[in-house]
Amino acid sequence: MESTKSKAHLVIRILQASATLLKSSPILDKSEFVKGQSLRQPSVSIVRCHPNAPSALTVRASSYADELVKTAKTVASPGRGILAMDESNATCGKRLASIGLENTEANRQAYRTLLVSAPGLGEYISGAILFEETLYQSTTDGKKMVDVLVEQNIVPGIKVDKGLVPLPGSNNESWCQGLDGLSSRTAAYYQQGARFAKWRTVVSIPNGPSALAVKEAAWGLARYAAISQDSGLVPIVEPEILLDGEHGIDRTFEVAQKVWAEVFFYLAENNVMFEGILLKPSMVTPGAECKDKATPQQVSDYTLKLLHSRIPPAVPGIMFLSGGQSEVEATLNLNAMNQSANPWHVSFSYARALQNTCLKTWGGRPENVKAAQDALLLRAKANSLAQLGKYTGDGESEEAKKGMFVKGYVY
Numbered sequence: 001m002e003s004t005k006s007k008a009h010l011v012i013r014i015l016q017a018s019a020t021l022l023k024s025s026p027i028l029d030k031s032e033f034v035k036g037q038s039l040r041q042p043s044v045s046i047v048r049c050h051p052n053a054p055s056a057l058t059v060r061a062s063s064y065a066d067e068l069v070k071t072a073k074t075v076a077s078p079g080r081g082i083l084a085m086d087e088s089n090a091t092c093g094k095r096l097a098s099i100g101l102e103n104t105e106a107n108r109q110a111y112r113t114l115l116v117s118a119p120g121l122g123e124y125i126s127g128a129i130l131f132e133e134t135l136y137q138s139t140t141d142g143k144k145m146v147d148v149l150v151e152q153n154i155v156p157g158i159k160v161d162k163g164l165v166p167l168p169g170s171n172n173e174s175w176c177q178g179l180d181g182l183s184s185r186t187a188a189y190y191q192q193g194a195r196f197a198k199w200r201t202v203v204s205i206p207n208g209p210s211a212l213a214v215k216e217a218a219w220g221l222a223r224y225a226a227i228s229q230d231s232g233l234v235p236i237v238e239p240e241i242l243l244d245g246e247h248g249i250d251r252t253f254e255v256a257q258k259v260w261a262e263v264f265f266y267l268a269e270n271n272v273m274f275e276g277i278l279l280k281p282s283m284v285t286p287g288a289e290c291k292d293k294a295t296p297q298q299v300s301d302y303t304l305k306l307l308h309s310r311i312p313p314a315v316p317g318i319m320f321l322s323g324g325q326s327e328v329e330a331t332l333n334l335n336a337m338n339q340s341a342n343p344w345h346v347s348f349s350y351a352r353a354l355q356n357t358c359l360k361t362w363g364g365r366p367e368n369v370k371a372a373q374d375a376l377l378l379r380a381k382a383n384s385l386a387q388l389g390k391y392t393g394d395g396e397s398e399e400a401k402k403g404m405f406v407k408g409y410v411y
């Protein structure tokens with residue numbers, strides 16, 4: 001009786017697998033958003049399907065495999081990095097408030113229009129992460145934001161997590177929401193032109209981190225990554241180790257090793273294809289309230305040691321967050337990491353460290369748009385040089401040297 005049941009179960013699993021393989025292709029013409037990208041190519045990987053039948057195999061279709069690899073390589077292209085402009089409406093409101101503007105859709109649209117249409121931005125920026133509102137929004141002169149990005153040779157990306165909430169049973173730590181219904185959202189975002197995704201979860205050193213919080217962060221990232229790849233979006237895997245705390249750089253290193261070990265364990269368990277992901281780590285630095293400060297050389301040594309011990313070379317790109325460092329600090333640290341060849345593209349995915357001077361220069365005034373775009377291009381170019389290991393740090397403004405750390409920062 002048992003064996004008839006398990007045979008029937010096996011047959012059903014094989015039929016399900018075949019049905020997955022036969023699934024019709026998504027809308028193909030949208031693939032043209034990323035230049036030179038091929039259409040959806042079926043490819044297969046084999047996994048065990050039944051715990052009681054070790055030799056039984058089923059087929060898992062990873063139909064976007066080629067496209068994912070191409071997208072990841074495009075984003076991780078020499079001398080370029082990501083502009084993170086995916087602040088939630090609440091966070092964008094804080095940014096606008098800092099220059100005396102109201103948090104209206106029109107003001108958010110005006111600011112994001114300024115960013116995406118900065119002339120020649122695509123020379124330094126390969127991808128832009130958008131908040132959902134922007135993905136579906138037009139610029140102030142009526143063009144789709146996504147179209148403007150694609151014209152600039154910039155791949156549109158989308159923030160897909162639903163933010164952080166308290167993690168019950170932990171030491172006042174958080175977990176990241178957004179898995180429910182994620183696959184329908186990622187499919188819709190792909191159709192709207194997004195080709196990569198971002199999910200930011202956090203780990204707090206002063207609050208632990210507890211084993212529970214690290215496991216939850218890693219598992220959530222891995223589930224999100226598998227779902228995104230299944231919809232043709234390259235997942236950016238971002239377990240941000242917050243800058244908060246008085247701890248030294250060795251403690252950050254120790255926590256980062258633990259976090260990345262767990263993240264890769266669950267990514268593998270979820271059959272995530274490493275060639276089709278991008279990472280967004282924090283650099284290994286002392287806590288923001290630590291009395292010892294680290295030089296770019298120290299940050300680079302610790303961070304590269306971490307990456308070498310945890311990140312497989314199959315991963316195409318490491319795109320750092322800035323996390324509250326000043327614009328210049330983030331650029332100097334990146335430059336230090338690119339003084340010799342790395343197995344991965346080592347680059348940036350900054351929000352604050354690309355936008356700060358730009359936002360202040362704009363101040364909400366139409367007559368300042370050009371100056372603000374120039375400020376953005378200046379930072380983008382500096383980080384492009386840092387990606388190539390050629391940034392000198394000469395001629396930087398005092399504003400760009402100001403730290404942006406905010407204790408307990410909520411993105």
Ligand code: 13P
Nearest residue numbers: 084200322323350351352
């Ligand atoms: P910061 O560079 O301001 O840390 O932001 C990067 C980001 O996108 C966090 O998810």
